[in-house]
Structures are given as C-alpha cells and as structure tokens.
Amino acid sequence: MAANVTTAVLIPCLNEEQTIAKVVTDFRRELPDADIYVYDNRSTDRTSEEAERAGAIVRFSPERGKGNVLRRMLRDIDADRYVLVDGDDTYPAEDVHQLLATLDNGWDMVVGDRLSSTYFTENKRPFHNVGNRLVRFFINHTFHADIHDVMTGYRTFNRLFAKSYAVLSDGFEIETEMTVHALDHKMRVTEVPVQYRDRPEGSESKLSTFSDGFKVLSLIFRLAYENRPLPFFGIIGLLTGGTGLGLAIWLCIVFWQTGEVTRFPTLIGATMLMLFGIISWFTGLILQVNAHKGRAQFMFNANIFLSTVHSDYGKTGSKEVPSGAEQSADRRNSAQ
Template sequence: MPEVIEDPTIAVLLPCYNEEVTIGKVVRDFREALPDAVIYVYDNNSTDRTAQIAAAEGAVVRKEPRQGKGNVIRAMFEDIDADVYVMADGDDTYPADAAPSMVDKVLEGYDMVIGDRLSSTYFQENKRPFHNFGNRLVRDSINGLFHAQVTDIMTGYRAFSFTFVKTYPVLSHGFEVETEMTIHSLNNNLRLYEMPIKYRDRPAGSVSKLNTVADGIKVMSTIFRMIREYEPLPFFSGLGLIISLIGVILCSTVTVEFIRTGLVEHFPTLIGAVMLVITGLLLIITGIILDVIAKNNRKNFLVQTNYFSLIHKGKNI
C-alpha cells in the first residue's frame, strides 16, 4: 500500500513558447480544477506577452533560456519540489478538469499517469494527417519492441510522482521528450496508468510549434537511440546475425567453387566474407556485454528510486 500523504503539495507545470492567445485561460482552468496547486509557467524565450499574461493570472513565471521543450522540462524537474506534478501544454488542448483524477492516481501509487488522447477525440480534433500517422507509427513501434500496450506514447498531458521526477534523466532537448519518458518508464518497469482525456485542437490564432517532419525525425532518432541503449542484446545481436549470415552465404559460394574446381578464384570475396562473419560475431559479443551493463543500470536505478522515495517519506513524516 502506498503511503497516505496528508495535504499533498501539487505543482502544475506549463512549458510555454509564444502562447499569449491561450495561456490566460489555461492558468484559470487549472486554478479552478486544482485550487490548492501552485501553477508554474516556464517561458521559453517567448517573443509575445505569454509571461506577462501568466503572471497577471497568478502563475509563478520563470524563464528558461535553453530553447526546446526537453530543456524546459529538465529545468522544471530540477527546480520544483512537490508530492504530485501535473504537466500540460499552454495551448489549451488538454482539459484541466481531468487533472484531479490524475492526481488521485499518483497518490494511489502510480509513478506516471498518461493523459490518453488517442482513445477519445484526438483523431477527430487533430486536422494534421501526418501527426496522426506519426502517433500511430511511434506507438506501434514502441509497443512492439517493449511488449507493451501503451495507447498514447507522445501525449504532453501527464502526472508524476516525486520519485519519478527526481530520478528521470531528461536527455532530449525538444518535443521527443515525451517519447523518451514513455520508453524510460517501460524499460524500468514503472507503474503507469493511462486515463482517456478529451483532446481539443488549438483555438483560432494559436499556432503549433511542432514541425511534423523535423520533429518526427527527432522522435524516431530518439526511439532508435533508446532501443540501442535499453535493449542492446536484441539490437546488436540481431544486426550481428544478419551480417554474419551474409558472410556465411558468401563463404558458401566460395566453398562450393573450391569443391567443384579445387581452386579459390575469388579471394576478395572470401576475405570480405570472413570479415563479415567476424564483424557479426563481434556485434553479438558487444550486445551481450552491453546487456549486462543495461541490467546493472536498472539495478542502480532501482536503488536510486528507493533512496528518493525514502527522502520523500521523510519529508512527509
């Protein structure tokens, strides 16, 4: 049973870049949904009145000069201490009235609660077909590789526990950070809960900062990098087996020729084939070694989470 926290502290985290059209309403909505929460707006080099409007609505406004959503989230997680964190965007696409239920789930013991857009209104509200395709591609890729059933991999509406926030290493700089969060959670077997929410598209006058092609490439690069780091055995062993198989096939052609003629007429092919087999074997060995390291990293992460959980419990005694 999770520890019961009396009067939990709640932080609402809103990373923003040029959201003057919507930020005022977003702050008011979260103030109404979570009246006891502290609302933080991190202004990421906005050139409009985002910071002024947020401050006028009573939010705590801070500035993050490093451009990119991942950089903003890193600063938020480093700076802010709370029992429960709710993260959303400043574009008024996520319903604030879902936040209390997400907070309750974190207090029940979940490490991360995911605001699932794709099970409700996302595909009707989002008018950008490549975004929809990208969400499906990322979801299916990660679920297949990690044997999971997460519906919405890339949602920006999430709630976190103190332990998750203080032990999660934010490595990404931009919009790929949500994908990184999900892979990190699946790899470390954290407690996830998906809550369907009613997504709505941006209102008129509000412009998306997401570049479908450029940010899509970054997301797929993040998936590739994290699979290489978190699942090195299948990654390197699979690649090694393919390369070794090509080498064996080339060797067999030279061997058949030698059996038939008693001569090796294609020495370059033979040398190349042997090098491919050796390279494949080295990749397989590399995968085995890195898999041992990855398992040790998971053990160290578990020790680290237990340490931060102990610190958090001490703060609430």
C-alpha cells in the same frame, strides 16, 4: 489521501499569449490548492504577462526547447504530485482529476491517452497521426509495452519519477524519452483516456512535423541500443553474420564442385561479414550486462531516495495507496 500532499502543475510555454490565461484559469478552478508554474521559454509575445495575470507562478527558461524547460522545472520544483500539460489549451483541465486519482492508486506515471479519444478527429495534421502510430509501434515492440499514446503532453507523475528522471532531450522528443525512462526502469505506468481538441484559430504549433519527427526517430534509435543493446546488436550481428555465412557456404559448394576458389573478393567479404556479426553480438552482450547493472543501481538509488522523503505518498504499500479491493470498489462506484 493525506491532506498535506502537494501538487504542482507544470506548463512550459513559448508564445502562447492567446491561450495561456485560459489554461491557468481552468487548472486553478479544478485544482485550487495546487501551485501552477508557467515557464516562459523566451516568448516574444505577452505570454508571461498573461500567465501572471491569471495567477500563475511565472519563471523563465532561456534555453529554447521543451526538454530544456522541463529539465529546469524538475530541478526547481518540489512536490508530491506533478501535472505536466501544454499551454495551448488542447487538453481539458477537467480530465486532471481522473489522472491524479489514478496516480493516487499507486502508479509512478499516468499518461493522458489522446489517441483513444478525439485526437484523430480533432488533429488536422495527418503526418502527426502517422508519426504517432510509428513511434508507438517502435516503443511497444522495443520495450514489450502496450502504451497507446507515447507522445502526449498531458500526464501526471510522482516525486520518485520527477527526481530520478535525467532529462537528456532538448526539444519535443521529451515525451518519448519520459515514456521510455519509465518503461526501462520498470516504473509503474498506466494510461487514462483524455479528451483532445485542436488549437484555437490563430494559435500556431511550434512542432515541426519533419524535423521534430526525425529527432524523435533518432531518439528511439539511440534509446534502443542504449537500453536494449543485446536485441539491437544481436539482430545486426545475425543479419550481417548470416549473410557472410551464406556467402561462405556458397563458395564452399563452388570449391567442392570445381576444386577452385574463383571469387577471392567474395571470400574476403564473407569473412569480414562473419567477423562483424560475431563482434556485434558480443558487443550487445557486454552492453546488456552494463545496462542490467545500471538498472540495478537505479533501483538501489530509488530505494535510498524514497527513504529520505518525509512523505508516504507514492511509496508502494503505503496507507495512502488503496488496496486492490478498494481500487475495485472505486472503479465500480465510478461506473455507477
């Protein structure tokens, strides 16, 4: 990798006075050449002072919500490689080398997978565990993926991802949206297991299990019909139209046996259900065409963006991305 590749560590913070200095110090030790940014999201304690004392570049994001902070970060900061991590000291800084090394192998985003390591033993909130499994199930089945940890706050990504990602979410559902953005636009996404440790004594999570969990599920629902409209509306159309058709067939059998239509409300309802099913299916078909055009436009814009960047980092086939043989050799050396 070329020496001029730049790295930015992004740490969104809200009332992390107890842990932020350690997080900044740890990442400064592991990545001495990186720029470490702490964006204070209107903390009411000494988060910004502690971060600045530890050597971070401190900026302020007045709109509450992790999504709002990340939106401002990606607009403000230019780098070749980005490291996103929480300021609560739940992710060891030592794992960043494996995340960045994997990113350097030609991926657009590398997800720090907590669930394959220590998350379920360290995390003391059982509903969070259930929520992680539920979100993972919906995302993988909707987008035909195999991501183990959709909601992790520890990940690395390149300039293309950072500058092409339109942050729409305001709060903690941002991690789910990031994963879906990468999957839906066919970016290169992989995972690396990372260690996870629960918050230290006295440090409180800002994540609300039920309200934020509901927001995440609502986001998945929205992303499903926006990015996979034909399966979404097609299933609705199949269920409603099939129900209407079943009722209509039953009424036809009764009419054939008796010569009378005795259930006009059922007949009207069956007709309405069949019409709704047909409309739903065609709605999904039209939206699917629009979604396909949107992905094609994204690919075109991504190619234009990469052609304007004065760096080969992150470009497929660039000299800074090892070949398949070199990657295999690296894996063997790591294993040894």
